[in-house]
Amino acid sequence: MSQKTGSTYNQDAKKAIDSPTLQKNLHNLYERFGKGAMQVWEELEDQGMRDRVKESRMRTLAHLDIVLAELAENVRKRGGKVYFAQSGQDAIDYTIDVARKNKVRKVVKGKSMISMEIEIDQALAADGIEVIETDLGEYIIQLADDRPSHIIAPCIHMDRNDIGQLFTEKLGIEPTTDPEKLTMVARKELRQELLTADMGITGCNLACAETGQISIVSNEGNIRMVTTMPRVHVALMGMERVTATMDEHRETIQLLTMGAALQKLSTYVSFTGGPRGKDDPDGPEEFHLVIIDNGRSKILEDSDFRESLACIRCGACLNICPVYGKIGGHAYNSTYPGPIGAVITPLLDGINKHADLCKGETLCGACLDVCPVRNDLPRMLSALRYKLAYGDNHWNVRQHNVAESYVYAAWQRAISHSSAYRRMIKTVRLLQKPFIGKNRMIQRMTGLAAGWTDSRDLPPIAKRTFAEIWDEKYAKPQQQTQEIREEKTDD
């Protein structure tokens, strides 16, 4: 399955499964936050809240152009600048232009997924600008020259021993594994960076059109400093991350923090609406909001996938997903891992390229149940597989696996005629004989079937199928009705 695309999904998954630290952390994540979120939804006093927010998310998406225009107008009124970026490159070009005009030499960043999606860090570095992540997890990832493996908890694949060793290596501290000490070390380092940075770059958890402001939630507080201490603040925003009204905004933010960390509200919720003003002395001299499309319009116009834009990026689907719970984030090879990543990564970056993300789940439905806005990710994964099965011009998908398509075409012919189907089963029953082991199970097969028998036994075709047993034991007394039916439907 993976050879066709050169995808490393299976290999990376194997690596993750073999890492005891990762397995332990993922297990804890599932137990605490995955199941915890399910419990939060169960105990939620206002049981209509999730449906209400979903409805408002979908309504906003249906009128996104109008809502974004209102947002832009209200931000501009307060002296902020708004730029609509068609592509990631447009957003990068704009930001670098702002940086150059302001003679920026150092950028501090708040945690931002979209900054990773468009790969702005690399572009800034290439322009000679130093970039420092200030989210503790992202800071650790940056020091380790690693990739995040969770959208909320980026270094979930590391433990305090790894981090202690990293800090000793990179920051020259005395060896320690004490989380509190390590956090203080990071805090001291980061404070210095924040005080000397010229520009802050953040994402945007959610914007509100009515008030013309963006909100950022965090539990560390560094993001708030990123937005206020440097001279310039650039906020990068996925174009779907907006609500029309403050009421909707409030409920959506609450669902976000409940889904992400089981919190009714995070420690910090920062509202940012523009540069400092006469009666508002705090904040940056310049505030830029960059609203980024980068493939979202195409998702928006497709009724099968529009729902994926209702996502509020809480990460609960990662925490509950039994596949993510085994393979962690790196195997997805995307900014966005887990079930939501498996849907939007192919849509944003190529369905064929990410075929393993479309196919590499069990469609167990846990992500649908845990999603604060009940996004039907299994339905969308299934829709993506449909495109891979036969190809799709609109999404520029070519047929993923021609051999597999022949198998299903043959299967379809076989199941369309019960007599042929029964003959096929009989044939398999004959062919399987040499494969049946001592315990009456099949233990070794080749090709794709080896995927089963390499780790599991397979029961053989029964000596007599139920259809055969029925004919011999039960059919007689019911023959009359049977005959009538056969006349009607025989093929």
Place this chain on the structure above:
Amino acid sequence: MAGEKVSLFIQCLVDSMFPETAEAMVAIFQRLDIPFDYPTQQTCCGQPAFNSGYRRDAAVAAKRFIEIFENEDIIVCPSGSCVHMVRHHYPELFSDDPEMLARAQAVGKKTFEFTQYLVDELHLADIGAEFNGSVTYHDSCHLTRGLNINSQPRTLLRHINGLEFIEMKNSDTCCGFGGTFAMGYPDISTAMVDDKIENILATGADVVTGCDISCLMNIQGRLKRRGEKVEVIHIAELLANTSGGQS
């Protein structure tokens, strides 16, 4: 509902690999004096093709299923995922064809998973079964999340004479089967079923049961390969047992 004739919708895996599960259903209907029939033209509901994305092929299977079953009173199946296919995915397959959509929805309405039929439609709890041993139960994904069937099998199990029911941790976490997923992504699938097995073993139960043979086949296949002693038995077989003995 009682008194209507039950049409047996026997999952292809049960038909070909686990006929004893279907026979157990037959034994129960006989014991309960419920008339039943088995439309012999049936083959597969199309779920494997649908889940792999081959919807056009799945639609052929779906249309055929509808033609075979649409004149039946009640359709009962010993598999949650197949019932989920008929109820939830058939309408998706025919969303552009109002006539077929209506027929699909009509068939879906009278298609029931076996334990759901016994408990919700026939209002049964104790059907005179006996089993001397401890049993834990795996909630299969499409059954519990797709069809919201989780109390029905437990009700039936708790009413089996002599049976000690032990809940396992995370009983509703996926076992890692996922159809062709199990073969295409074997390492992930195996790691998932190993987690499931740890939770099964932790109960100390003699038997693990469930309402979906595909999950049970996955769990059984891995248990056997690991040399574990836990037995895997479909719930219909436990319910058919009136002698109390272990198979």
